[in-house]
Amino acid sequence: MPAVIDVEHLDFSFGSGALTQPVLKDITLSIRKGEIVLITGPSGSGKTTFLTIIGGLRQAFHGSVKVLDQQLINSSEQVKVKARQQIGYIFQQHNLLKSLSALQNVSMTLEMGNALTEQQRRDRSAEALIAVGLGDRLDYKPGQLSGGQLQRVSIARALVGQPKIILADEPTASLDKQSGYEAVSLLKRLAKESQTAILLVTHDYRILDIADRVVELEDGVIKSV
Numbered sequence: 001m002p003a004v005i006d007v008e009h010l011d012f013s014f015g016s017g018a019l020t021q022p023v024l025k026d027i028t029l030s031i032r033k034g035e036i037v038l039i040t041g042p043s044g045s046g047k048t049t050f051l052t053i054i055g056g057l058r059q060a061f062h063g064s065v066k067v068l069d070q071q072l073i074n075s076s077e078q079v080k081v082k083a084r085q086q087i088g089y090i091f092q093q094h095n096l097l098k099s100l101s102a103l104q105n106v107s108m109t110l111e112m113g114n115a116l117t118e119q120q121r122r123d124r125s126a127e128a129l130i131a132v133g134l135g136d137r138l139d140y141k142p143g144q145l146s147g148g149q150l151q152r153v154s155i156a157r158a159l160v161g162q163p164k165i166i167l168a169d170e171p172t173a174s175l176d177k178q179s180g181y182e183a184v185s186l187l188k189r190l191a192k193e194s195q196t197a198i199l200l201v202t203h204d205y206r207i208l209d210i211a212d213r214v215v216e217l218e219d220g221v222i223k224s225v
């Protein structure tokens, strides 16, 4: 299987001069098409920083970070935007807009850089919400949905653009054990169906078994794979 994410010798620091704080040290990691990789590790070990670099949300300068064959190290904004358009994101806080319905929140994602008609966007978004079991909640606003349902809307939103990669940062953090496990199991099933790779950062040891591979980060270094 080809690598969709290929990181070699990545170093990253915050600050400069005497205040330089190295956060990622010589990270090498490759993730294949359709593979589910979890990153765990203590608070402050650099997990979120790593995810934001791969997601084209933060610029790194040392090493190599290829995402779908695009080099993100020292890259232009244009290259990062292109990478971002091919990635689905799921965050700890669902980041849904309160004034929009579930359907509108999902279909918003398709408005950027996409040649679909409004009807096509609606249909695809409805399909994605049906796939996560929310076919009867299309017109509900975030305030009318439970935590688990909100995270399922986020999963639909991340998958609707048919990305090759999903990046998820602590997606179960705001959920109880059962809804957390259900949400990631659903994410896994849908991602495997579409051969979407998932890179998921978590503290939640209860969900480690959904992974094909678990990577442990400690003090910016990969400790074990």
Ligand SMILES: Nc1ncnc2c1ncn2[C@@H]1O[C@H](COP(=O)(O)OP(=O)(O)OP(=O)(O)O)[C@@H](O)[C@H]1O
Pocket (backbone or CB within 6 Å): 014, 015, 023, 041, 042, 043, 044, 045, 046, 047, 048, 049, 050
């Ligand atoms: N914008 C920033 N400016 C300076 N330092 C930062 C910034 N963001 C994070 N850091 C520092 O970088 C280190 C790694 O942070 P990061 O958020 O990547 O860790 P993490 O492993 O995701 O932690 P957690 O599990 O608590 O979310 C921490 O020491 C943090 O204080």
